[in-house]
Amino acid sequence: MKRLLAVLALATAVFTGGAMAQEDFPNxxxxxxxxxxxxxxxxxxxxxxxxxxxxxxxxxxxxxxxxxxxxxxxxxxxxxxxxxxxxxxxxxxxxxxxxxxxxxxxxxxxxxxxxxxxxxxxxPNVVVVHPSLNVKTTAELIALLKANPDKYEYASSGVGTPLHLSGALFESMAGVKMVHVPYKGAGPAKVDLLSGQVKIMFDNLPSSIGAIRKGDVVGIAVTTKDRSPAAPDMPTVSESGLPGYETYxxxxxxxxxxxxxxxxxxxxxxxxxxxxxxxxxxxxxxxxxxxxxxxxxxxxxxxxxxxxxxxxxxxxxxxxxxx
Structure with a gap:
């Protein structure tokens, strides 16, 4: 009986101690x-x-x-x-x-x-293009890519990154073909986009919003389901030519x-x-x-x-x- 009481007392102490630790969290x-x-x-x-x-x-x-x-x-x-x-x-x-x-x-x-x-x-991510591409909407971009399969390149921050896969999802849903050019980070990719070495990029909106506002690149659309409060005049990909597309x-x-x-x-x-x-x-x-x-x-x-x-x-x- 004494042994049983000791075991019960230990169990109670452990339970109580654990409960108190949770109650005191964080200390x-x-x-x-x-x-x-x-x-x-x-x-x-x-x-x-x-x-x-x-x-x-x-x-x-x-x-x-x-x-x-x-x-x-x-x-x-x-x-x-x-x-x-x-x-x-x-x-x-x-x-x-x-x-x-x-x-x-x-x-x-x-x-x-x-x-x-x-x-x-x-x-949100955003689809951005070099001004020389002469497209301003998702529908126009899709039409251009369908007419010229594998002619245009899109930059990303690296193989398998969210930005690369945002482009891959766009290709799959739109039925278009682009050439993926992976970089060692979004920074180098942006440099080549700004210079026109590549014409298309799927980027995080925070890192592209400044260039979009300056007119250095064209913001085609944000990739979220709803428009971004940071760029309320920019449509979503879904509403401007590719229904159901969403990445972020x-x-x-x-x-x-x-x-x-x-x-x-x-x-x-x-x-x-x-x-x-x-x-x-x-x-x-x-x-x-x-x-x-x-x-x-x-x-x-x-x-x-x-x-x-x-x-x-x-x-x-x-x-x-x-x-």
């Missing part, structure tokens, strides 16, 4: 891993949101850049971290939808190894699988409050990012839908990375 700094280099759009979004989350949670949320393998290195580190809420990931369409189809060897499962927390923002980048918070629901809920609440803050919304809007602030369940559904969407696009593009 030390939280590490937010950004799986890309500092200075990019994902890093900027992370730092804006992390600062506000720290205010809300009364503990610092420290951004740690852990780049490598197209985002896989940082994502894998979080997947293997202790499921206690103190290590979280700023995930993207690359880490959770594209890379699983692109890389022949993945160090994590995007669904099984993570607990969804909150979808923070959507970032996104940023979302994930925790390691097995993180207690109570902690996930606290993190999600902090995320939603952070992106709803007027000052944060204004900063994100300057980046052309559209705030969301979803529930964990909504992010879970979003990731599964994105995997279903991008897997066939990656396969059809022929892109594959052995890493």
């Amino acid at each position: 030390r700094p939280i590490r937010m891993v950004v799986p890309f280099a500092a200075g990019g759009s994902t890093d900027i979004v992370a730092r804006i949101v992390a600062a506000k989350m720290g205010d809300i949670l009364k503990q610092p949320v420290v951004v740690e850049n852990r780049a490598g393998a197209g985002g896989n290195a940082g994502a894998a580190a979080v997947a293997k971290a202790a499921p206690d809420g103190y290590t979280i990931l700023m995930g993207t369409v690359a880490t959770h939808a594209i890379n699983p189809a692109l890389y022949t060897k993945m160090p994590y499962d995007p669904v099984k190894d993570f607990a969804p927390v909150s979808l923070l923002v959507n970032v 980048s996104w940023n979302a918070i994930f925790a390691p699988a097995g993180t207690p629901t109570a902690i996930i809920d606290k993190l999600a609440k902090a995320c939603m409050e952070a992106v709803a803050d007027p000052a944060v919304k204004a900063k994100l809007a300057d980046l052309s990012a559209v705030t969301v602030g979803s529930t964990p369940a909504q992010l879970d559904a979003h990731v599964k839908a994105e995997i279903a969407k991008w897997t066939p696009v990656v396969k059809a593009s022929g892109a594959s990375i052995n890493d």
